[in-house]
Amino acid sequence: MAYAQPTPILEVRDLHVEFDTMSGLVQGLRGVSFSVMPGETLALVGESGSGKSVTAQAVMGLIGLPGSIVSGDILWKGQSLLTPEGQKKAASLRGKSLSMVFQDPMTSLNPLMTIGAHLVEVLRRHMKLSKPQAFARGVELLEAVGITEPRRRMAQYPHEFSGGMRQRVMIALAIACEPELLIADEPTTALDVTIQAQVLDLLADLQKSMGLSIVLITHDLGIVAGLCERVAVMYAGSIVEAGSAATVFEQAEHPYTQGLIRSTPRLDDRRDRLVSIEGAPPSLLHPPKGCAFQSRCPVASRQCDTKPARQETPAGGSVSCWTPSLPAWADVAKTTEVHAR
Template structure:
């Protein structure tokens, strides 16, 4: 924890993103609050459609028509990337100081260019290296991400590499410009379990050696434990709970987080002990006025028809719930811990 300075590197404040669709306006993000400090690893978790990727895309400036940022702010080292001359400054920051890796490397790698040339191009464009300098650095980067025989691999095309190796190439590209923040959006979902663990280990190792801040986006709580210091839980376009990882798994405050943990398999667990959260998230075309989890919540009451703010529940932990840490959780057997990282 010593390596973490107090100053947030990235702050997302009341961020709203909307998408114009035929069916109406999709309220993708409905006031997201998030911050990450230097050297910190934050997990962004939540069910499909909760807004994890849209949050990452907004930070990276990738929200495009039919989407738009409808409110709120994104600050990098205290300065807005959206207001004033922010958009101009953001161009230099994105891709260089903040890098993003996606779930599927095939969509972001050019199939017609060797991987060495693709990484080299990033170095030439962003860092002004000569071709010769870039060639040497490419080999170092491939080595750093655990790709064996770098000179041979550098001359290969993306399709000649396995999924795990391609993801390593994406990571090499992302760290090429020595970013301070790495956002990894479900970086291992497309990979098998063993390779998943290796890629996560690689990210954790790089985080340590490069003193990176990392936002790890996942819908799998099992990969979070042991890897991330802090967790932010998303539901229906908002952060509903945030806290230190160990603490949050030990005593989650929000009924949604409690349900999410209950439905996470432990490696040694039997499937029948899992309890999935009943129901489905609300439509973001017409999100409810009150707590978005209310229709699925086992402890909902009348006041939940009013939106609860994200408020401190105990030191280091906040939850958007009128009744945080209520008995619903205490009924859960001790087995409801997150799965260890394999």
């Protein structure tokens, strides 16, 4: 019997983005597909340069020249945002039902405007509140994101806030219009570890109390556990593995995911040292024809010269690899041996 599948709030289908640069065409995204269900938190994880921010920018309609979406689709509740009609809809969604928190709050806050003025502006524009109503709501929002003495803080400028507090302000701005989906692009990367944990807890609380869907973008797999239900792992402009957080952490299928987990510190970790994945991702100017990870993969073979198709995993996820579930990094000695060959 077939069950009706609930419609994802966001679906990205085989998205390709290119940047026409002086040195040639950079293939920023090379077929990205994923979906986010209502109320779900999805982690988008990968090394720097893997295409995480470009994915977020594409969803937010922020790909500008020299970049462009060359193929694929982005759907909001089943409706394309890339058709002429969809683009109109997208413009009304963005900043309201669909909002984003960036990595560096200092570049997104106007240093000449008080925190209160930022909040009042957003609330008046999108929520059609009067000035006094917007001010009162701004105070509530600061309180909701854990800022004490919110009335006094409304009159202060961004430089009077610490990094963690500024990121809380950014979150307050992002949730001001009661979004259904929040994209947070490395929201805690610039913060120290304790503050990072507090901001992540705040996101988790908001997710629960507001029933938000969240796409959490990070290069740090360590912050994903406990916060995200599903994980999608990006490498060189594609998603190489996706699945529930539990299965991705416990039975990673792709050698890259296995390598990432092996190089991520964990609280319960007894290993003496962590081993990072040797080498660097391929250039997206001239990406390899086959599997993009093969030059760093300890179990690569000749068939990896052909691009592996995405396949379902027994645990309900998906992976793009010719030899999924093979333990790629059994131990350091073996890895070194393989690399030496």
